[in-house]
Amino acid sequence: EIQLQESGPGLVKPSQSLSLTCSVTGYTITSGYDWSWIRKFPGNKMEWMGYISYSGSTNYNPSLKSRISITRDTSKNQFFLQLNSVTTEDTATYYCARSRTIAAYFDYWGQGVMVTVSS
């Protein structure tokens, strides 16, 4: 069974960097698919942030392009999110998810991790 699990600090100070890890079990992230980060803001709005593909290429939402980096550790079957210069507007629940390279629908999701940006 494919499972994704997010981990990372639940509280980040403004201007600092937010760093999250997605651990994948049941599927090797280099075998196929794209591996995304998605966030849901208070009030329900959802935003796709970007992905790292099975080959290691990345694609980011232009709204975040200057602040975001998605990387991976293939030996641990994990991928990572780093979001720089956070503000209170980055407070959200962050999800990692798997999507098909073609059609790009998200068929497996992590449970999500709530991150609050506050001093």
Added chain:
Amino acid sequence: DTVLTQSPALAVSPGERVSISCRASEGVNSYMHWYQQKPGQQPKLLIYKASNLASGVPARFSGSGSGTDFTLTIDPVEADDTATYFCQQSWNDPYTFGAGTKLELK
């Protein structure tokens, strides 16, 4: 970005049929997908590419549409269907989501 517009909320009685709409600000071909999210849970894929039922999803759920207008139909609605339903497009970059339709049962 492609804006997806959904009605904020709907209320229906168990056993009825409900249609949830999603309108895109520009064409997305058939690359519209639907998710169900219950409080405290992650989103669950229901429908992909407008009309394809995801694995394990009951046949009470169906999807239709192409271009800019899409519909998720639940028939018949059950009590367990109380949730928020999101549409998501992947034809235009960046991928975008609708604001969600909250389905309540009377």
